Amino acid sequence: MIPVAAEVMGRIEGGWEFVIAAYGITWATFALYTLSLWARARQEES
């Protein structure tokens, strides 16, 4: 008999490196975009 659905048991353990990477990249993206806006605004002012 071919199963039509599989029930996943258990829970993923660990993985903090992925969590830290996700939050770090989010903060870095916002910081770098802010920096680019600041640099471009200064360029337009001058």
Place this chain on the structure above:
Amino acid sequence: MDALMSPGVHLIGLVGLAMAAALPWVQNKFDWEHPVGAWGFLWFTVGSALGLFWVPKEAMMGDVGRILYVHVPAAWIAMVVFTIAFVCALGYLFTGKLGWDWAVEAACEVGVMMNALLLVLGSIFGKPTWNTWWTWDPRLTASLVMMLTFIGVLLLRGAVADPNRRATWTGVSTIVAYLNIPITYMSVRWWASMHQQQSTPSTMDDEMKFVMRMCAWAFLMLSIWFMARRWRIAKARALSEMPEPLNLAQEAS
């Protein structure tokens, strides 16, 4: 608990938005968007701390589930920002005022940034949960197409020198690019997808809902700040391209 927390998080978010535009002393001392940006920064700082250290582990994904509190808001707010671009594109095409066009430019760029973040976070989420960084799943593919089409809008915009023609082409191409947004949203229902369907609040714990909404508000407020700052840059560039009398007329309008 949710009866108190959910209205609370929305209320604080709304206060952040309202105080930006409502307080006269803010208008006199700063550009209106700075309090919104500061509120978003504060909110995201608290949201990150809660998402990392306070919210319980997700039932199946364990600690990896904490990525949800940045991945899902990035998806929501990318779509909201692209919707703002769509509305502003209609605004330009109906009124012909360049202020709308500058807003389209700002929203498309911020939307692309948020969309890129969404894809990177999704990829990081995919590795421990699906055991792959990327797969040509309908939701992932539609999200990639969403980003590429709006990059196309910005590239097209950069290739046209005449401001009015540039604004018209940008407006039309933004509306065409926006057609993919409902497809992206519905892709998990229309096709067999590894990506889960949209969750409802009833499937989440109160703490999880609270932090999800807090981070979503933070992303929204930061995006409003980004768009407003980018709008000012687009305006300054456009005015510097115009001859002096036209420049003054646009500034007045």
